[in-house]
Amino acid sequence: MIIYPAMDLMGGRVVRLAQGRFDDATTYAADPAEALAQFAAAGALWAHVVDLDGARAGTPVQHDLIADLARAAPLRLQVAGGFRTGEQIARMFDAGVGRVVIGSLAVKQPDLVRGFLAEHGGDRITLSLDVRVIDGTPIVATAGWTEDSGRSLWDIAALYPEARHLLLTDIGRDGMLAGPNFELLEDAGRRLPHVAIQASGGVSSLDDLKRLDTDGAIVGKALWEGRITLEEAVNLAGA
Template sequence: MIIYPAMDLMGGRPVRLRQGQFEESTFYHEAPAAALARFAAAGASWAHIVDLDGTRVGEPVQHDLIGKLARAGDLKLQVAGGIRSTDHVARLFDAGVERAVVGSLCVTRPDLVAAMLDSFGPDRITLALDVRVENGTPLVATHGWQAASGISLWDVAARFPEARHLLLTDIGKDGMLQGPNEALYEQAVEQLPHLAIQASGGISSLGDIADLPTDGVIVGKALWEGRIAPEELFA
């Protein structure tokens, strides 16, 4: 399993949101570069970076900072936030980013996502699907969780048979530190065997990670608030 320490950036500062709400944000004082170096020293090989400013406006905003973090070479970076075109993806790769993450486009512009997978290769594109589980069915939400697509996780994933990476978030768990939705991830691993799935949302302890069947896991708030020590996590 690959463990991805997560760092959300707003105005160049690390921040965590509760339930994806910008008005419920907590800023942290550690500089982004110092945080990534600390995770690398503890044994991490990847980091998941989200440009929250980019998410808000619909295009990458903190490109220069993310480029500096990528060029520092401490960790391989998987980057999300405001990616809406092949040019956005190309610029990230030119800056040294290893993987680009596309979310809402999987619902609104599946043709464009398919083109990205074809142009850049499936190993360099991560699909990000955020779901709310309703009556046992994981339904995909878009646009920063504000819009309900009414389309199931399974139907959206079926549009991209060539994809290899999926970041799957249970919105109800994100930022709550109440443990992940293990049943969702077990079902996803079973139904989507061609995808390397990254679990996201609710991680609060090492025990939460040990029980997950996924290929990767995103760990954010628990790291930033000291509930999990990096040295223990990456050991």
């Protein structure tokens, strides 16, 4: 399992949100470039970096910063936030980014996103689907989690047989340190055997990581608040 230490950026500063609420953000003192260097020193091979301002605006806001970070980073970056065009994605790859994450666009403009996958390949694009579990069905949310698409995770995933990476977030768990939604992740693993699933939302302890049976895990707040160390997580996961 690959551990992706997560770094969310607002105004160039490292923050974490609770359940995606921009009015409930905790700001950390870490310099983004120094944080990436520390991730690499701890043994991480990847980091997950999010332009929260871009995600909120639906257009690039901190992509200059992310491009600079990617050029200097001692590990590979998976980056998210505000990507809407092929030019924006290509710029990230030119800067050395390993993967670009596409979220709401995968729900709203599937033809466009299938074009991104065809152009760059399934190993360079990570689909990110954020869900609320309603009456037992994972319903995909869009627009920074403020809107429900009315479509299930399974319906949206079926649009992308060529996808190879899926970042799956249970909104109710994100930033709450309440533990991942193991049932949802296990169901996704059974239904979507062709994709490498990254578990996101709720990881709060090494025990959570031990229970996960996914290809990757996004670990954010638990790292920043010292509940687990990245060294421990990487050693446990083996990546």
